[in-house]
Amino acid sequence: MALQVLNLRAENYKRLKAVDITPEGNVVFIGGRNAQGKTSVLDAIWAALAGGEASRATQQPIRDGQDTAVVRLDLGDLIVTRRWTKDDSGTLTVEAPDGAKHSSPQKLLDQAIGARAFDPLAFTRLPAREQLAALVATVDLPFDPDELERERKGVYDRRTEIGRDVTKLEGQLAGYTQPDPSLPEAEESAADVLAERERARSNNEMYERAVAAEKRLMEEINELEEQLREKMNNLALLQDAALQLDRPVDLAPFDERLATLEQTNARVRAQQQRAAVAAELAERKQAHAQHTLKLQQIEQRKAAALAEVEFPVPGLSFNDTGVTFNGIPFSQASAAEQLRVSVALAMAANPTLRVLRILDGSLLDSKSLELIAELAAEHDYQVWIEVVDESGSVGFVIEDGEVR
Template identity: 65%
Template sequence: MTLQIVSLKAENYKRLKAVQINPEGNVVFVGGRNAQGKTSVLDAIWAALAGGEASRATQQPIREGQDSAVVRLDLGDYVVTRRWTNDDAGTLTVESADGAKYSSPQKLLDEVIGTRAFDPLAFTRLSAKDQVAALTSLVDLPFDPDELTREAKGVFDTRTEVNRDVKRLEGQLAGFPRADETIPDVEVAAADVVAEFETARQHNARIDELDLRARLAEDDQFRAEDEVGRLERELDAARTFLARAESVVEDLLKQVESAERIDTSEISERLAKVEETNAKVREQVQRRAVADELSIRKERSAQLTVKLNEIEKRKTEGLAAAEFPVGGLSFDSDGVTFNGIAFSQASAAEQLRVSVALAMAANPKLRVLRILDGSLLDSDSLKIISDLASEHSYQVWLEVVGDNGGVGFILEDGSVKEGTA
């Protein structure tokens, strides 16, 4: 079932007095000078069909000085009548072609007529965000664009935080000296080095003591030899002493020869550098910790990038599978696109064709469009609208300033000028 306006009657609505228009053709021109009622004609269509939406947007539906107003639209299968008085916000009745009335007229209009009268030029004046909202309302997408945008923003914000940590850690890592493989992994205990030094010192002291004792024993030996010559009487005792001394000397010398001295200079040097070494150890431990955290953050950033790419892939595949009202039409995070470029960058003719096609897609049953400010359209644009309306069997009500060369319905002081249309 498709509907068009067969007849429009309006009395005392806004600037209108008494108007009856029986449109013919696919383009219905409503002209006239400013403040004569031409806009009121197009508003009457919207007011009759839109219900509360139109009422909230129209502060004074009744012509000044009058007590009531009425708009009646004959849509062929339905007759829609809306009345206003000074005492109410308006009443609505909908009758079928055979005169039967509906108990829930506005619900019927909402279900049967849908989006109602749509101004295709209004789409070109919407913000990029609102254009996307208008487009997605007409397309059955396999995903929720707002939810997907929120998900992508959450991942993007998380990745931003992670990358901020990466930059911070890279700065910290750059402040450390290059890794030194000669530095131990843990700090050196100064007490251990001191103990090692003391053990080596005591060991060397024992060797020195043995060496001293050996030299003293040699002296005893020399004295004993001298005593042998002149102390014959004590020869036995001296020989015994000599033998004992020789044995001691031999033993001590063997100990001296077999003992290996420990070089304490390296230990002393290490002891002096314990704190310096430990400082490097701590620094290297911190460097490894920063490097480990940096690696973790980079991995996390890479994972989030993969997730963002997956989200974008889901969106791309969803858009590829969706059936848009116009070929080449899509959208991205910046707004609606047409043939891969921003809709705002498309030519005026392309924008007009897309906008009209979207308006038609939004009104598959009520094939009526209304265009305010139609005087802004040039002849090429008017031809595009006329061709599209004819091709798709739509009725376009178009407001123009002036008499439009005598074509269409010309409004004067709230009424249709005689001899027009």
């Protein structure tokens, strides 16, 4: 069921007194001077269909000095009549051509009309975020853009946090000297070195005692040959004992190690800390790379999903910041491209009610009007355009709330 306005009647709505318009063709011009009721004609179409949304946008639908206002739209398969009174919010009836009334008129209109009277020029003036929301509402996406954006932002924020860690750790790592391969892997205990030195000193002392005893015995052997056997036995025992001990150990290296031990240990600690920072840095860099890969995968998923979406206009898409056309921001497209895209979106948003309204149509040049007429004829849409005209020769001329 495709609907267009076959006839519009409005009485006392906003600036209108009484108008009866039976449009012809795909483009309907509503002309005249300013403050005569041109906009009220286009608003009357929307007000009849939009219900509460139109009521909230229009604080005073009834013409000054009147008690009631009526708008009647003949849409072919539906006849919509909405009345406003000063005492209540008014009434709505939706009838079939045979006079049968629908029990839930506003619900029927909402289901049949969807986005209602869309103004393509209003879309071109929307901020980027609102343009994006309008586009997403028009097409059937295989993913939830908000959910995907939340996922992307979560990964991006985590990657940013990891990146700060990487920068911090790189600064810490730069503060350390390069590793010294001659240093031991772990710190050395002064107590261990002292104990080792004590064992060496004790060994030296015992060795010296053994040598002295041997010397004394040799002298006694020379002097006391009669005690040779006993002394020889003792000598043998001492020689055996001497064999069990190490040769004299130089204590200087121990003293040198003790003198530089704390400095060496400090360097060992610094080297261990550097190794820990380097390990953490490597881990953070790996995590940063992994999050970068996740961001790329999200973008790839998004690109693959967008490739499957059938947009109303070839080349139309969107990114995180807004609508794009042929890969560039929509705001950077030419005026003709913006108009073509906006009209196509408006048509896609209104598949049943094939009616568009354009306020401030005087801003359009002749080329733009030709383009709108071409698109309206191509897709069988009815476009109502408000234009300021002093000559009184353009379209339906509204003068003091009536068709002249």
